[in-house]
Amino acid sequence: DLPPLLVSACLMGEPCRYDGKDYPCPAVRKLANTRTLIPICPEVMAGLPTPRACAELQPSGRVVDADDIDRTAAFEAGAAEAVRIAREHGCTQAILKSKSPSCGKGLIYDGTFSGTLVPGMGKAAQALIDAGIEVLSENDCADLQS
Numbered sequence: 001d002l003p004p005l006l007v008s009a010c011l012m013g014e015p016c017r018y019d020g021k022d023y024p025c026p027a028v029r030k031l032a033n034t035r036t037l038i039p040i041c042p043e044v045m046a047g048l049p050t051p052r053a054c055a056e057l058q059p060s061g062r063v064v065d066a067d068d069i070d071r072t073a074a075f076e077a078g079a080a081e082a083v084r085i086a087r088e089h090g091c092t093q094a095i096l097k098s099k100s101p102s103c104g105k106g107l108i109y110d111g112t113f114s115g116t117l118v119p120g121m122g123k124a125a126q127a128l129i130d131a132g133i134e135v136l137s138e139n140d141c142a143d144l145q146s
């Protein structure tokens with residue numbers, strides 16, 4: 001049997017996004033037919049409220065929200081918690097929501113709140129990769145073994 005798969009909770013239909021909405025992804029939800037899914041939201045796990053001010057990761061590595069409050073510590077705590085849960089369940093792969101300052105892989109907003117995407121990794125995506133977990137986005141579901 002394949003190990004459980006870590007997934008961003010918003011992709012499963014959890015309304016945990018900063019704006020209080022979800023981002024349901026049918027391809028991700030379908031994976032539940034063949035894999036055990038472990039939904040996580042690093043930002044909620046860090047104790048941030050929903051809804052919350054939009055935050056972006058700056059090139060310096062700091063996470064700052066639209067109210068100019070530094071949220072780096074919370075985002076790093078959420079990333080560490082994501083790694084802890086992945087290890088607890090023996091996950092070797094994660095499907096994470098693209099472009100998020102926590103979950104984004106490969107492309108994230110640049111920290112200026114201008115809608116500009118730049119190469120980069122969200123805090124949780126990077127921490128999971130550093131822990132040896134393969135990170136994919138909701139656009140990569142077809143690449144997954146099931």
Ligand code: SF4
Pocket residue numbers: 008009010011016017018040041042043044097100102103
């Ligand atoms: Fe979704 Fe990740 Fe943002 Fe939580 S932190 S709302 S799981 S993208």
